[in-house]
Amino acid sequence: MIDIVFLLIVFFMTVAHLKSEQLVPIDVPIADESVIPQERGVRATVTIDGEGAVFYGGRQVPIEELAATLAQSKREQPSIAVQLRADARVPFREVRRVLDACASGGIPDVIFANYQTDK
């Protein structure tokens, strides 16, 4: 019985762990010089998927509303940075719109998410 209890504990731990790490699934570009951060700081995650759809956190937002959403986050947490996860195949046109939204939302810190290697 103790075995089964442990099994259940492990199962729920794994599920919870996977849930907390859940991000919009995309393939970010590869850059050897990027570093895996020790301190993540306060960051808002903006994702652009392969089709050019924009997500704030896990929620899809129209690009026109992104600047207002980011400005709101900036007011709540002044030290916020934007972590921009753009799919490797997305054209720069879409990335520029998000960068413009960051600038007009008043957040100058932009972090591009990358994989360190292609493995």
Added chain:
Amino acid sequence: MRPKRQLLSEDTVDLTPMIDIVFLLLIYFMATTSIIKQEADLGIKLPSTVAAAPDTPLPEQHFVDVLADGTVLLNGMPTDGPGNRNLPNLTERLGLLKASSDRAGLKTIVVVQPEPETLQQSVANVLNSLKAVGIKSISFGSG
């Protein structure tokens, strides 16, 4: 009779549950570490708000164009073609340019100008190259 039994069983410790738990922990750590591929950072600071003033090009300001097919141009001169993710020529030339501006005490500013159709991977290659050289003042211009 119970205490007597416990004393007896102390001699032969049953290892099976412990092995079970060890296996469970092993599986748990295997599951959590291997699945999630960690994403790393390439940070920039956007210079200002959207409207870019048409300022005069300073001597230490360099322009990197990224064409839609992944070709990279430094100050209008082609350096690297598509297909090589590491951009060796761009990295080398930017390194030399940065070294000379450092000697003159000037800051090196790089304006990255990707075309609208340029893929994000090509832009990331340039940012990677800039990071390798140690250039921190980066802005995005209109390609």
